[in-house]
Amino acid sequence: METWNELKDSQPKVVQLLQRSLEKDRLAHAYLFEGSKGTGKKQIAFQLAKSFLCKKNEGAEPCLVCADCKRIDHRNHPDVHIIEPEGLSIKKQQVEHLQKEFTYRGVESGKKVYIVDQADKMTASAANSLLKFLEEPTAPTLAVLMTERASSVLPTIQSRSQQLSFSPLPREKFIERLEKEGISRTLSTLIAGLTQSYEEAIALMESDWIAQARSVVIQLNEELYERPHQVFLTIQDKWIPTFKERRELELGLDMILLWLRDLLYTQVGKTDQLVFADQQTLLEQQALSSSQEKTSQSMSFVLEAKRHLSANVNPQLVMEKLFFSIQEG
Template identity: 50%
Template sequence: MTDWKQLEERQPTVVRMVMNSFKKDRLSHAYLFDGGAGTGKKDIAVHMAKTYFCQERDGIDPCQTCKDCKRVDSGNHPDLHLVEPDGQSIKIDQIRKLQKEFSYLGVESNKKVYILNHSDKMTTQAANSLLKFLEEPGKMTMAILLTEQKQHILPTIYSRCQVLTFRPLSVSNIEKELVNEGITSQLAKLASQLTNDKGKAKELATDDWFAQARAIVIQLTEELKERPHQVFLTIHDKWLAHFKEKSQLDMGLNLMLFWYKDLMKIQLQDERIVYADYKDKLERYALQFPRKRISEHMMAILDAKRRLSANTNPQFVMEQLVLRLREG
């Protein structure tokens, strides 16, 4: 169950500002949460609503057990309204529906909270309609607008909100959260290196395709060192059969790049390696690889990524890459 302490680990500056507002009873009538996907905007907005509605909270901490807290958790609190884009945009009819709700007293109390996800996707008509609420807010009504592109928010709306900027999540933070959700440390470590969007990282780490991709990359790097005569068979039978799309091929090369980065880190006595479960083997390989050779391998992989982005035939790119890695 999410609490302020966990959220503070994700977004310390934002959460401290929000917590301070609760402590001083100086909540704004409208917030604009600006930040990339997966940075925790929605989680913090919902937890703000829970704290706002909870009548049995301890300081700023919601009790988590009362009727209001449970309804927020289940997504059916009658005075918490979450608006998502209808198709590609938030339309004026959705805002008008909210305005109609504005005119009613709260079902449980006079408090109301409205969360507009992807608020930058409001149509011009919807945004102009929303201005009425922002200009004449109800005394106990709070709006929280979430956006990944604040430049698309109307200046008249932007100026009426308290803007809080969400920073990208750190690699270690994403990894920790994934592990806490039951994902193996091996996959959590790898997925957190590929994206700072926790949602996308979780999607990757729970996909069997990703686990298989990791295994194929490790097999290929081991064969390049120990069984070089087998690498072309692996490329044709496993690599090209698994990494079919351009984005998948690029990811496969990224996973391979992390292996050689780990070799470099071990030589530099940096313990923050990605393939930590293969540490013993990496340490053995690191003793056999001159640093210059590791750098050349990394450059070869980066060159393969560039050639793939230029639409060079994937089979040709991979065959040329393993030739270079085998010769190095």
């Protein structure tokens, strides 16, 4: 549980605006939070819900210990409703169910909050149904819509919401936050290159998968230059057993991309920005036997592999084609 002042470290402009609105009792009835994954949209949405519903708050700060605050933390507050995609989209029936819930008076305080995650994935009929809520808000009601692509949200919904843009969390601050959780600098730096989601970062550390995956990526990149004949055997024996799920495969390709970026940084003398800093000697050796142009081309091959993976191409074929392309240059 964090305070507004602690959240301000990651999103100073957004938090300052919301704090000021809370202190002056001038909250908008609807907000549209826009920002990439991991920028804290959901965290701040629930913090806003606490401030809105907490009966013991001091100014903008919720008490964090009352029943309302604790229920919101545990995602089981009867007056906080969450809508998120069922399958690929948010459907009209989900919004209609929400409308029905809002015909009843708030269980605890008369106030109600609804949070729409991935609002850009509403179907046209769902978005039009939700629009009625925004045009005729049932006071006191607070709506928070979250999206990575505000431009894909119905323009009339955008115009009836106060839009707040979330900035990416500064890399070094995120690394420091992970280190405070006892995660080594080596893995914290890698994770910060893969995600800006604190929750996802902690989930990655719940097992030793991330450390194993990192080792496989280093091994493959080392063999690419020193033992190229071994690469395809390692893909079969190490890569496929380690990267089993779709998300793991995506992360694996992202790690290869980070390695190539480190190689490019090494080639241009920016070694203070390395993700694989403990592998600097190896990166320097590879930098001598490769050009910046070839490294950039290899990065484009990885991006192509990611597109093939999204198209459900066999993962082993994706990897074999990727490293064949890099070897051929």
